[in-house]
Structure formats: C-alpha cells, structure tokens
Amino acid sequence: MLRRYILIMVLLICTQSSHAAYILIPMDDTQRDHLKAYGVSYWALEQEVEMSWLLNYRGGSFMCGHHELIENECIIRGVTYQVIADVQASAILQEIARAEVNMDEVKLHIPPKIAVYSPKNKQPWDDAVTLVLTYAEIPYDVIYDHEVMNGMLPMYDWLHLHHEDFTGQYGKFWARYKDFEWYRENQRAAEATANELGFDKVSQCKLAVAKKIREYVAGGGYLFAMCSATDSYDVALAADGVDICDVMYDGDPMDVDAQQRLDYSQCFAFTGFTLKTSPHEYEISSIDATQDHVRSIRKENDFFTLFDFSAKWDPVPTMLCQNHEPVVRGFMGQTTGYNMEFVKPEVLILGENKALHEARYIHGEFGNGTWTFYSGHDPEDYQHLVGDPPTELKLHPNSTGYRLILNNVLFPAAKKKKQKT
Numbered sequence: 001m002l003r004r005y006i007l008i009m010v011l012l013i014c015t016q017s018s019h020a021a022y023i024l025i026p027m028d029d030t031q032r033d034h035l036k037a038y039g040v041s042y043w044a045l046e047q048e049v050e051m052s053w054l055l056n057y058r059g060g061s062f063m064c065g066h067h068e069l070i071e072n073e074c075i076i077r078g079v080t081y082q083v084i085a086d087v088q089a090s091a092i093l094q095e096i097a098r099a100e101v102n103m104d105e106v107k108l109h110i111p112p113k114i115a116v117y118s119p120k121n122k123q124p125w126d127d128a129v130t131l132v133l134t135y136a137e138i139p140y141d142v143i144y145d146h147e148v149m150n151g152m153l154p155m156y157d158w159l160h161l162h163h164e165d166f167t168g169q170y171g172k173f174w175a176r177y178k179d180f181e182w183y184r185e186n187q188r189a190a191e192a193t194a195n196e197l198g199f200d201k202v203s204q205c206k207l208a209v210a211k212k213i214r215e216y217v218a219g220g221g222y223l224f225a226m227c228s229a230t231d232s233y234d235v236a237l238a239a240d241g242v243d244i245c246d247v248m249y250d251g252d253p254m255d256v257d258a259q260q261r262l263d264y265s266q267c268f269a270f271t272g273f274t275l276k277t278s279p280h281e282y283e284i285s286s287i288d289a290t291q292d293h294v295r296s297i298r299k300e301n302d303f304f305t306l307f308d309f310s311a312k313w314d315p316v317p318t319m320l321c322q323n324h325e326p327v328v329r330g331f332m333g334q335t336t337g338y339n340m341e342f343v344k345p346e347v348l349i350l351g352e353n354k355a356l357h358e359a360r361y362i363h364g365e366f367g368n369g370t371w372t373f374y375s376g377h378d379p380e381d382y383q384h385l386v387g388d389p390p391t392e393l394k395l396h397p398n399s400t401g402y403r404l405i406l407n408n409v410l411f412p413a414a415k416k417k418k419q420k421t
Contacts, residue, residue: 022063022066022083023067023070023074023083024082025074025081026081027058033397034059036397039077043073045110052105054096054103059323062108077137093105102311104315109413113141114157115140115143115156116129116141116159116160125163126384128379131390140160143156153213158408164229166210167203167239168204168249170187172334174279187202203236203250207239210236217371224408225374226373226376227375228335230338231338238266240266262275271342273342287335288337288338289337289358292339302382304330304353316411317363320361320363320408320411331379331381331382334377335375336376337376340352360374
C-alpha cells in the first residue's frame with residue numbers, strides 16, 4: 001500500500017513538472033504577426049509580468065512564465081506562441097548563456113510611458129510610429145509645443161518626434177505647397193503657438209522646444225526620431241542664435257554669415273554639414289542623402305544592412321537591431337539617409353547602405369539618456385507622398401522595417417546592463 005502511494009506521488013510530481021510552465025513568443029519566420037507580438041509583450045508588462053527578451057534567439061523572441069491571460073491575449077491578437085515546460089525554458093536559457101553563442105537574455109520590467117511629439121491639427125501625411133503603436137495596441141499620448149514648454153516631458157520614458165522641421169522652415173514645402181490650405185493653416189497654427197509661448201518667430205519657439213528635448217535626454221530620457229525630425233533637430237541646435245530662415249518663413253532675410261556661425265558641438269549626431277538655403281530646394285542641409293540616393297539606386301535594389309553586435313557585450317545596440325532578417329528593404333522620405341561624412345565619429349551605426357556610403361539607422365548617448373535616429377518616412381511605402389493614404393499594417397504584419405521602431409519602444413523597459421564597448 002505504501003509502495004503504491006509513493007508511486008502515485010512520484011507520477012503526480014512527474015506529471016506536474018512536465019506541465020507547461022512558460023510561454024515562448026518566437027520572433028523568427030514562424031511568427032504570424034511580429035508587430036502585434038510586441039504589443040502582447042508590452043501588455044504583459046502592464047500586468048506586472050516580467051518578460052525575458054531573448055536576444056538573437058529565433059529573431060529576438062520573448063518568454064515569460066505561463067499565464068492563461070497572456071495565452072488568451074496571444075490568441076485574440078493572432079500572435080504565434082508556444083507553451084513549453086520549465087525544462088525546455090531552462091534548456092533555452094542554458095543555450096543562450098553559452099559563451100561561444102551570440103545570444104543573451106535581457107529582463108523587461110516596467111512598460112515605458114510613451115509620448116509622440118506631433119501637431120494636434122490634421123496633417124496631409126501619416127506617421128509610421130503612431131501607425132505601428134496603434135496597430136500593436138501600445139498606448140501613447142500626443143504632446144506638442146505647449147506641453148514640452150510647460151515641463152511635461154519628464155512624465156514620459158520614451159519620446160518620438162513626428163516628421164517635424166525644428167528649423168522653422170515648415171519642412172521646406174514653401175515652393176511647392178505655399179498656396180495649399182494645409183500649408184497656410186500649419187503656418188498660422190505655428191505662428192500662433194510661438195506667440196502664445198512668448199516668441200516672436202516660429203524658429204525661436206522650435207529651438208526652445210529642441211533645447212527642452214535635449215534636457216529631457218540628458219536627464220535620462222529615450223528619444224526616437226524619424227525622417228526630417230532627425231537632421232532638422234541637429235541643424236536647429238547648431239543654429240542657436242543664428243537666423244537661417246529666409247523672408248518667406250519669418251518675415252526677414254537669413255543672416256548672411258549663417259553657415260560660418262553654426263556650432264556643430266551642439267548636435268547629437270552630425271557635424272560639418274552645410275545649409276541648403278534656397279527656398280526652392282526641398283532640402284534643409286547636406287546631411288540628407290536623398291538626391292544621391294535617387295540617382296544611384298532603384299526601389300528593387302534598395303536595401304540596408306543591420307550591424308551584427310555582440311549580444312553579451314553590447315546588449316543595447318543588439319536590442320535595437322533585433323529582427324528576423326538582417327537586411328531591411330530601403331524606403332525614402334524627406335530625409336532618406338545620412339551622408340556618412342557628416343555623421344560624428346562617436347555615433348553608433350546600426351544600419352547602413354555601405355555601397356552608397358549612407359547611414360540609415362544610428363544611435364548615441366547624451367548625458368544619462370539615449371537617442372536613436374531612423375531615416376525615411378514609412379518602412380512599407382517606398383516613396384510616401386503628401387496626401388497619400390496611410391499604410392495598412394494588417395497587410396505587413398511581418399515588416400522588418402517596422403520592427404526596428406518597436407525595438408526602440410521596448411528598449412526602455414530593459415533592466416540596464418553596462419555597455420562594454
């Protein structure tokens with residue numbers, strides 16, 4: 001009788017130990033919806049469930065203890081997942097921990113609070129970040145100049161800059177769109193905001209906003225920007241105290257010695273660039289590689305390569321480059337790429353088109369925070385034009401280009417490890 005009881009207990013223990021104890025969300029080619037997988041991971045963090053980000057394991061997979069609610073959420077959102085036993089989870093972690101394997105585990109803890117810097121009035125273009133946050137069901141707040149100047153940035157962990165022109169030149173749209181109602185409305189709204197905040201010119205207001213954002217990053221904030229918000233931000237900082245706006249933008253001519261007075265030491269990413277001063281040129285500076293890009297490559301041959309960092313030694317850039325493919329299809333924008341000759345030597349290149357000598361995805365530190373710049377407008381619309389409809393992400397659930405955005409969204413949730421190189 002006692003022997004039978006012991007046997008039953010052993011069987012029960014073995015049965016329980018073989019039961020599933022973890023949820024694995026693979027991020028390789030088996031994943032049905034990579035973008036919504038980030039949303040599930042963010043949702044799990046909101047439920048105070050610790051997630052493991054398995055760097056370079058099956059495309060940067062996620063894993064957590066088994067919870068029925070998380071499993072149901074995967075089912076509802078159409079995300080591929082696997083229910084695995086604790087012995088399988090242990091085997092995965094042991095494999096990742098091997099010194100000769102370029103993988104690592106990063107713990108994700110608190111979901112970052114997200115802000116998108118974007119005008120409140122409707123724009124004749126979409127924004128890739130708000131599109132993918134909405135599709136992935138990741139919550140965010142929209143803020144703009146008033147909120148920034150009123151000191152609201154420290155409330156947020158992660159800030160995205162909309163396709164903004166921080167130089168006060170309204171995106172250099174004047175030559176083509178000055179008679180369009182949306183352009184006139186944007187100019188009226190920007191001038192009204194500047195006046196309400198105590199500035200005589202829009203360029204002065206945008207510079208003050210740029211400085212507030214710089215303070216936010218220095219204090220430990222995470223900044224992510226795309227397209228023209230990237231280079232125009234640095235140009236505005238370099239032009240502090242210099243009028244680089246011509247008469248059609250602010251009512252008076254630009255300073256004749258504006259180029260000579262630029263201070264590149266104020267910039268996050270770029271140096272040595274020259275201003276593009278003609279109002280008829282759809283370009284802010286020589287940082288952008290759009291014109292060379294158009295002349296040198298066609299859509300079907302346009303790709304950039306992600307750098308393969310060491311997961312154990314360089315976890316931060318490894319997180320930012322997680323993907324199921326190492327090569328990403330190129331896409332254009334007002335700022336399509338960054339001419340490498342104007343990228344500061346200390347900047348980390350995450351993605352590049354080496355043949356064109358063009359950086360596409362870059363990262364750096366400033367004070368206690370970090371910034372990431374990603375060129376181009378929409379990863380799934382090669383040449384998105386003013387007035388084009390927004391991209392339907394349900395048609396692109398496995399987008400490698402959009403995955404890079406969501407890597408940045410989850411990055412602040414990671415428990416910090418000191419970068420070793």
